[in-house]
Each structure stands twice: as C-alpha cells, then as structure tokens.
Amino acid sequence: MLRRYISYTTNKFTNCRHVSQSMLQSTVDEKSGIATVTMNKPPVNSLNLEFLEEIITLLNKLQKDKVRGMILTSGLQKVFCAGLDIKELYKPNPDRLTKFWTTLQDTWLSLYTTSFPTVSVINGHSPAGGCMLAMSCDYRVMVGQNYRIGFNEAKLGIFAPKWFQNTIIAVIGQRKAEVSLTTGKMYTTDEALQIGLVDETCADADSALKKGTHFLNNFQNISPWAYKMTKDINRQSTIQWLIDNKQKDVDFTVEYMQSPGVQKNLELYLQSLKSLPPLKLISEIN
Numbered sequence: 452m453l454r455r456y457i458s459y460t461t462n463k464f465t466n467c468r469h470v471s472q473s474m475l476q477s478t479v480d481e482k483s484g485i486a487t488v489t490m491n492k493p494p495v496n497s498l499n500l501e502f503l504e505e506i507i508t509l510l511n512k513l514q515k516d517k518v519r520g521m522i523l524t525s526g527l528q529k530v531f532c533a534g535l536d537i538k539e540l541y542k543p544n545p546d547r548l549t550k551f552w553t554t555l556q557d558t559w560l561s562l563y564t565t566s567f568p569t570v571s572v573i574n575g576h577s578p579a580g581g582c583m584l585a586m587s588c589d590y591r592v593m594v595g596q597n598y599r600i601g602f603n604e605a606k607l608g609i610f611a612p613k614w615f616q617n618t619i620i621a622v623i624g625q626r627k628a629e630v631s632l633t634t635g636k637m638y639t640t641d642e643a644l645q646i647g648l649v650d651e652t653c654a655d656a657d658s659a660l661k662k663g664t665h666f667l668n669n670f671q672n673i674s675p676w677a678y679k680m681t682k683d684i685n686r687q688s689t690i691q692w693l694i695d696n697k698q699k700d701v702d703f704t705v706e707y708m709q710s711p712g713v714q715k716n717l718e719l720y721l722q723s724l725k726s727l728p729p730l731k732l733i734s735e736i737n
C-alpha cells in the first residue's frame with residue numbers, strides 16, 4: 452500500500468500553497484484564494500472508500516482555510532472520474548459497503564453544501580458517480596471532444612438513488628434527467644452542452660481552468676454569507692431529504708446491491724469492461 456502523506460508548503464515563486472495527499476493534490480492561489488484540486492488516483496479515479504474519505508478531509512480543510520472557490524479536475528490523461536469503484540459494489544462485504552455508502556452520502560453532502568463556489572473542469576470521461584461529482588459543483592466546463600459524460604447506471608443494471616437523481620434534475624430538469632437516467636446515455640461534449648449537463652466547453656484544459664477561474668471571479672464582490680444562504684435555500688429540499696433518510700438509504704442500498712440479480716449484472720458489466728478494447732466501452736455501448 453502506498454505510504455500516505457500530507458504536506459503543506461508555500462511556493463514563494465508562484466504564491467501558491469500546496470496541500471498534497473496521496474490521491475488528491477490541492478493548490479491554493481494566495482492572491483485569489485482559489486483552490487485547484489486535482490484527483491490523481493490511477494488508473495481511472497474510481498471512487499472507493501479511502502478516496503471518498505480523502506475528498507471529505509480536503510473539503511473540510513478548504514472550508515476551514517476559508518478559500519474563495521475551488522476548481523475540481525483530474526490529473527489523469529483521459530478520465531475525469533470513472534464513477535463509483537465497482538469493486539466496492541461487486542461481491543461486497545456488507546460492513547464495508549455500509550461504510551462506503553455512508554461515506555458517499557457524506558462526500559456528496561460536503562461537496563453540495565460548500566461555503567465556497569465550486570467548478571468542475573471535466574478533462575476526461577465522466578460516467579455515473581463521476582458525473583455526479585461534476586453535477587454537485589456549481590459550474591461545469593468540459594474539455595475537448597473526445598470524452599463522454601452521463602449517467603450510465605442503468606447499463607450496469609443498477610439505478611441512481613433519489614438524492615443523485617434530484618441533483619441531476621436540479622441541473623437539467625425533470626424530463627431530460629429521466630431520459631438520461633433511464634437510457635443510460637453517455638453524451639458527447641456538444642450534446643452535454645446542449646442539454647445543460649455542462650455550462651461551457653473549450654478545446655484544452657488550460658482554457659478550461661481559465662474559464663473556471665473567470666466564473667469564480669464573479670464572486671469577488673459577493674458576500675460569502677449571501678452566496679451560501681442562496682445556495683442552501685436553492686438546494687435545501689434535496690439536502691434535507693438525504694439528511695432525513697440517510698439510514699434508510701444505506702439499508703436499502705446495501706440490501707439491493709447484494710441481491711443475486713444485481714450481482715449478476717455487475718459481473719457481466721465487469722466482464723465487458725475487460726473484453727472491450729480500451730476506451731471503447733463508453734462509446735460502444737450507447
């Protein structure tokens with residue numbers, strides 16, 4: 452297992468403060484107060500229990516440090532985030548699955564309710580839970596034309612829980628969310644822009660980071676209190692639903708995930724992941 456380390460350093464040449472954990476790097480620009488958080492968990496930034504715990508820890512730290520905004524992106528070549536780690540769902544240990552699902556709920560609550568504005572720069576494929584990470588931010592910029600984004604859960608024979616679905620509905624509306632979720636369609640960059648899954652697109656990652664920063668600069672003259680109150684009121688019903696139903700959601704997920712039918716579907720999906728040529732899976736199965 453990789454040795455885990457956390458270091459905080461200030462680079463006097465760039466005026467950036469670096470926070471580095473084994474799977475996440477964070478750089479805070481001292482002048483603007485904007486943090487850039489880079490996911491770096493090869494091969495595909497899949498969300499397992501330990502990675503989710505790191506995300507929560509970092510979000511708490513950024514909150515404590517009173518950053519003025521955050522850009523979430525990937526350090527990998529062609530994947531933003533491949534979604535939930537399927538190994539957490541396939542043949543699960545019930546205790547670990549319970550912890551995993553609770554931590555996923557907490558990660559979503561932390562990200563969806565940050566006191567600072569957030570942007571995801573989607574510089575690679577972003578299926579299911581990966582798309583969810585992006586949707587939980589306030590703004591999305593997608594890079595290039597080679598990647599796919601969407602909610603392909605149905606293709607795995609599983610479904611997104613209510614709080615996942617409500618988050619998507621808040622971004623693209625009820626009708627488009629229903630079509631998107633039931634068909635499991637993965638969208639090209641242009642299609643994603645068209646249905647509102649992303650707010651902007653651009654050719655390369657550097658321009659996307661600039662667009663993200665430009666969005667965050669909108670908040671320079673907005674009171675952080677007014678920002679947070681507005682966001683809380685806007686997102687309140689979905690957040691409150693999960694807070695009120697956390698245990699029920701865990702119990703239901705842990706039970707249905709272990710059912711033979713769901714496990715068979717996941718097995719078949721894992722086989723197809725191995726047998727299809729690299730990078731073809733997401734586009735071929737549409």
Ligand SMILES: CCCC/C=C\CC(=O)SCCNC(=O)CCNC(=O)[C@H](O)C(C)(C)COP(=O)(O)OP(=O)(O)OC[C@H]1O[C@@H](n2cnc3c(N)ncnc32)[C@H](O)[C@@H]1OP(=O)(O)O
Pocket residue numbers: 494495497529530532533534535536537538576578579580581603604607609610611612615704708724725728729730731732733
């Ligand atoms: C209760 C239900 C809740 C519902 C909510 C969310 C559900 C999810 O998020 S489920 C996950 C959905 N994700 C996917 O379907 C993504 C599947 N992956 C791919 O399509 C491709 O891997 C991807 C396009 C992301 C990247 O392609 P490549 O760069 O060509 O990489 P490989 O396909 O060769 O993959 C490398 C390596 O990673 C493993 N992998 C990929 N995705 C996942 C994942 N989500 N979880 C765990 N592992 C994953 C893949 O099997 C390869 O492993 P090895 O063969 O051992 O190298």
